[in-house]
Amino acid sequence: MGANYLKIAFRNLVKNKVYSFINIFGLSIGIATCLVISLFVKDELSYDRFNEKAVRIVRIVFKANINGGKINESFVMPPTAQALKNDYPEVKQATRLRNFGTPRVIVDGKFYNEGKLALVDANFFDVFTIPFLKGDPKTALTQPNCMVLSQALAEKYFGNEDPIGKLLYSKKGNDTPPFRVTGVFDKIPTNSHFHFDMLGSLASDTEANSTSWMTSNYFTYLLLTEDSDYKKLEAKLPAMVEKYMGPQIIQAMGMNLAQFRTKGNELGFELQKLTDIHFHSEGTNELEASGDIKYVYIFGAIALFMLLIACINFMNLSTAGASKRAKEVGVRKVLGSAKLELVRQFLMESLLLTSFALFLALILVPLILPVFNDLSGKNLSLDFAANPLTFVGLLVFGLLVGVLAGSYPAFFLSSFKPIAVLKDRFVGSKKTIGLRSGLVVFQFCVSICLIVGTTVVYQQLSYIQNKKLGYDKDQLVVLQNSWALGKNESVFRDELLKDSRVANVTASPYRPAGPTNSNNSLAYPENNDSQIMRTLQYGIDERYIPTLGMQIVAGRNFTKGFASDSSGIIINETAAKAFGWGNNAVGHTITRLVGDANDNRKKVYQVVGVVKDFHFKSLHESISPLLMVYENNWGLIVKVKTKDVAGLLASMKSQWAKFNVDEPFEYAFMDELFTKTYIAEQKTSTILSLFAGLTIFIACLGLFGLATFTAEQRTKEIGVRKVLGANVGQIIGLLSKDFLKLIVVACVIAFPFGYWGMNQWLQDFAYRIEISWWVFLVAGVSALAIALLTVSFQSIKAALMNPVKSLKTE
Structure with a gap:
């Protein structure tokens, strides 16, 4: 019986080639997209779960609110880990990590500048699951100046030689002791919130033993x-603040915690589950860019909707074509077929079609994944050999899709009354037609929401790119590693200033876009420590403000040779408002805490100027108070005034080479660094556009099939109308108007959902667009135009048919 069902199913599939192709192709795209997004969602949700003890690992973060200035830091103070281990028995292990970026490493006289380094406590491998390939993880980092390498980096540095016992130098000619390799670990999984190629002993870091609770640089895990x-x-942590931070706050600020809090201030610690870091971390200075759970929800919803739309196409086309199979059902019932047997027959056809679609989807997924990986920055793959359960899950998934897509058509077709259909009295019920209309409305609701979403994301990105930032990001060349020149950095700068193609050069590691130094400062106005607040501090020279095209709105810029400028300070407009000075900040004084709890040093500065607010953080965040002090710094920023940028860069590289430094000449453009800040949003925009196009395409496939069936069912009517004088335009309008009404209904339903969803997304930006009415107009007109083009093909074909031939069809 099963073989007979299969044979009949295959014959029907071949008989209706066009509709079978539409179903198979649409369903395969839906399944393929769903599989790709499922891989993405699975990868995102799996972050840090590879650790065997992941459910028991938490990270401690520092939060404070000082005079309205919010602090949310992902790292904490050096003694925090030991204090927790000593005072709380529920803490089995406490381990720290300090990020040292990408240092220059020297191995056998060769220079490398690739691996990322972190210094960690010796018990780091007791907490995190990082497989060791060589060495003993329990003893590898117990001594100072020891280091373990990733297998890839060990092979790069030492080839096929055994790396254990080899020496790594951090700087040529430096007296700093070298690191000795004591182990090799496997690659840290991609779904981790940190990735390092070198893990050194934190015992090498003198600051790690500090007892200060006023400075923080250590990511601490429990x-x-x-x-x-x-x-x-977490509820016990306020006691730790009282015990350890309280005395140091008195020493640093001259007030106890109670007095500090009566002024509206607050500080303390919170615990964050390891598995929450990727999605729910709000701290500054994260080890890597965090994910966004909203995008998981968005892409997951898109995957589900695309699959539903593909299944809806199947149900619509099957029920719309019921009239062609009505007599078949009638004959089968007269000959004794039970309803259950008919259901099995039609489900078999559905499963056969789904099998073909699943097979085609498995061909499409490897073609789609490289493009998706490039857009998302992932390295996803559909590897059945590595995970056989995936294949089993895929088969179950295909079975469920087949049953979902074929269940309604099967019960619908098997319910026909044999007498009615054999007497040609079968017509689609209003209930069935209403269901098909509802499904079409649902398909285009999703499509319209995606059009609205794509348009709003594009608008926001365009707004970001064109917003006035308070500085000129164009024609700025950043030399991030000019520190390698040492004392010759100023000589190199002076040589650049002699070049007619260079407008200005400033030396500062503080940049409003891209990688930058970060230096927080505690400060208060006019010796009034009750108004103490946390601010960001920039160290700049007298050329910084003019080089970056910033504007002084009050007072003056720093001037070279003014001895008093060593105790002068320039603040931004937001800082002037925060200190209560408004437009009269010049001449007032600011006291900064420049030491830690051990020396309690303070320095008084006089405000010499106010710079117009500029964006030195992502537009996700509001502009905060900023202090600028006059300091000698490293890190050059060059303002270019030539179209021959390539020629200037070649000249700069040539001059760099004259100083015979080991560090290569490296540069970046400020506008590109700014753009990279929003790379996640740009990728989301591209992916959203792609999925919107695919969703609309699948919806149009179904609409095309329905239009084809409608035209076939009304062939005789069209012939009669043409004989009575109807023209082509009238016929097209007749066949199109019902579908266009459905699109209008879809617009009315989709617009509120689209507005709500994109308004929620925009809340992540402190500076954002307002959603304009024309966005919905564009989405609605686009959907109507797409639907009209889809339906018109069959409508025109039917309208141009010879009426004599049409009247003979029945």
Whole structure:
């Protein structure tokens, strides 16, 4: 019986080639897209879960609110880990990590500048699951100046030689002791919130032993006992603040914690689950860019909707074509077929079609994945050999899709009354037609929402790119590693200033876009420590403001040779408002805490100028108070005034080579660094556009099929109308108007959902567009135009048919 069902199913599939192709192709795209997005969602949700003790690992973060200035730091103070381990029995292990970026490494006289370095405590491998290939993870980092390498980096540095015992130098000719390789670990999985190629002993870091609770640089993780609740431990942390931070706050600020809090200030610690870091981290100075759970929801919804739309196409085309199979059902019932047997027959056809679609989807996925990986920055793959359960899951998935897509048509077709259909009295019920209309409305609701979303994302990105930032990001060349020149950096700068193609050069590692130094400062106005606040501090020279095209709105810029400028300070407009001075900040004084809790040093500055607010953070964040002090710094920023940028860069590289430094000449453009800040949004825009196009395409496939069936069912009517004088335009309008009404209904439903969804997305930006009415007009007109083009093909074909031939069809 099963073989007979299969044979009949295959014959029907071949008989209706066009509709079978539409179903198979549309369903395959839906399944392929769903599989690709499922891989993305699975990867995002799996972050840090590879650690065997992941459910027991938490990270401690520091949060404070000082005079309205919010602090949310992902790293904490040096003694925090040991204090937690000593005072709280539920803390089984406490380990720290300090990020040292990408240092220059020297191995056997060769220079490398590729691997990322972190210094970690010796018990780091007791907390995190990082497989060791060589060495003993328990003892590898117990001594100072020891280091373990990733396998890839060990092979790069030492080839086929055994790396254990080899020496790595951080700088040529430096007296700093070299690191000795004591182990090799496997690559840290991609779904980790940190990635390092070198892990050195934190015992090498003198600051790691500091007792100061006023400075913070150490990412601190806790491994809790199996029966502990991290929320209960978090509730005990205020006692740690009182015990350890309280005395140092008195020494640094001259007030106790109670007095500090009565002024509206607050500070303390929170615990964050390891598995929450990727999505729910709000701290500054994260080790890597965090994910966004909103995008997981968005892409997951798109995957589900695309699959539903593909299944809807199947149901629509199957029920719309019911009239062609009505007599078949009638004959089968007269000959004794039970309803259940007919259901099995039609489900078999559905599963056969789904099997073809699944097979085609498995061909499409490897073609789609490289493009998707490039857009998303992932390295996803559909590897059945590595995970056989994936193949089993895929088969179950195909079975469910087949049943989902074919269940309604199967029960619908099997319910026909044999007498009615054999007497040609079968007509589609209003209930069935209403269902098909509802499904078409649903398809285009999703499509219109995606059009609205794509348009709003594009608008926001365009707004970001064109917004006035308060500085001129164009024609700025950043030399990030000019520190390698040492004392010759100023000589190199002076040589650049002699070049007629160079407008200006400033030396500062503080940049409003891209990688930059970060230096927070505690400061208060006019010796009034009750108004102490946390601010960002820039160290600049007298050329910084003019080089970056900033504007002084009050007072003056720093001047070379003014001895008093060593105690002068320039602040931004936001800082002037925060200190209560408004437009009269010049001449007032600011006291900065420049030491730590051990020396309690303070320095008083006089405000010499106010710079117009400029954006030195992402537009996701509001402009915060900023202090600028006059300091000698490294890191050059060059303002170019020539179209021959390539020639200037070649000249700069040639001059760089004359100083015979080991560091290569490297540069970046400020506008490109700014653009990279929003790379996640740009990728999202591209992916959203791609999925919107695919969703609309699948919806149009179904609409095309329905239009074809409608034209076939009304062939005789069209012939009669043409004989009575109807022209082509009238016929097209007749066949198109019902579908266009459905699109209008879809617009009315989709617009509120589209507005709400994109308004939620825009809340992540402190500076954002307002969603304009024309966005919905464009989405609606686009959907109507797409639907009209889809339907018109069959409408025109039917309208141009010879009426004599049309009247003979029945």
